[in-house]
Amino acid sequence: MDFNVETAAIFLSITITLLVLGVFIILFAxxxxRRQTQNRQDKAAMQAAFQQEILQTQLEVQNLTMQQLGRELHDNIGQLLSVLRLNLNVLExxxxxxxxxxxxxxSNQIVEQTIADVRALTKSLDGDFVKDFGFIDSLSHELQRIRKTRRYQTEITTSGTPYSLGxxxxxxxxxIAQEVINNALKHAAATTLTVSVMYEPTNFEITIQDNGKGFDFEGVMKNGMSKSGAGLRNIQRRAELIGGKCTIDSQKGLGTTVTISIQRTQTGD
Known part of the structure; x- marks a missing residue:
């Protein structure tokens, strides 16, 4: 009898030890x-933050470069054209x-028009123009500048009550809009540009559509080494930088539509 009790006690001890060991192993695993998952998440967050910081720096450098270019156009090319106009007046x-x-x-009229075009271009390159006049007026000015070349038709429509995005x-x-428009005119051989801006209480959306030759979007994006693919991904990343989503729809012969949407809670408003 004592032998059976002792055997049962040993068996129970072994069972409890195995259970504790099993629980310990499960808990450790x-x-x-969880630690591995957290490490992966932390690493992904650090990489995302790093990429965002790089993109933010690129945007700041791009903006400063454009502003500098605008000042150079105004101070140098603009002044030279003004001197040329005065000389033409004297000569006439x-x-x-x-x-x-x-x-x-x-010739004087051509110079006058060129001076006006340089001034318009200078404004579109200056980021302070957007700060002073707002997004819609700046975009309208950009489309008007393009339309004045008499080679393109442009249109902009807005819906909803406009508000500041910051x-x-x-x-x-x-x-982004400047780059999309430039791509449409330079690479897609577009002749018509339509821009739609929609202000909703919780969402902002801008759509830029052209009648250009279009392209195979999926094919371009799969080719990671192509310049076009890199440019499109850069546009999408810049939209993501401000909490937006950029979708691009294009087919050969049917033009291209670029849409950027932003939740209003993600904006600086």
Whole structure:
């Protein structure tokens, strides 16, 4: 009888020890797995923050470069054109031949138009223009500048009650819009640009559509080494930087539509 009790006690002790050991192993495995998951999340967060910091720096450098370029155009090219206009005015007054005077007057008009174009371009390059006049007026000015070339048709429509997105958001959106528009005119051979801006209580959305030749979006994005793919991914990353989402829809022969949407809670408003 004592032997059976002692055997049962030993068996119970072994069982309890195994149970405790099993619980310990399970708990250790759980904690280890959670630590591994946390490490991966921390690493991903650090990489995302690093990428965001790099992109933010790129945006700041781009904005400063554009502002510097705008000042150079205004201070150098603008002044040279003004001097040329004055010289043409003097020359027109001294020339007696009507035919020559007519040619000088025509050249003077071209210079006048060029001066106006340089001033308009200078404004579009200056980030302070967006700060002073707001996103919609700045974008309208950009489209008007393009339309004045008489080679393109542009249109902008807004819906809802406009509100401020905050300067940082608006300057990023404005630079993205400039790049999308430039791509449409330079690479897609577009002749018509339509921009729609929608202000909703909880969401902001801008859509830029062109009638250009379009492209195989999926094919371009799969080709990681292509310049076009890198440019499109950069546009999407810049939208993500301000908490937005950028979708691009394009097919060969059917033009391209770029849409950026931002939750209002993500903006600086």
């Amino acid at each position: 759980f904690l280890f797995q 007054e001294t020339v007696e031949d009507e035919g020559t005077r007519g040619q000088i007057a025509e 300067y940082q958001h608006e300057i990023v959106l404005f630079r």
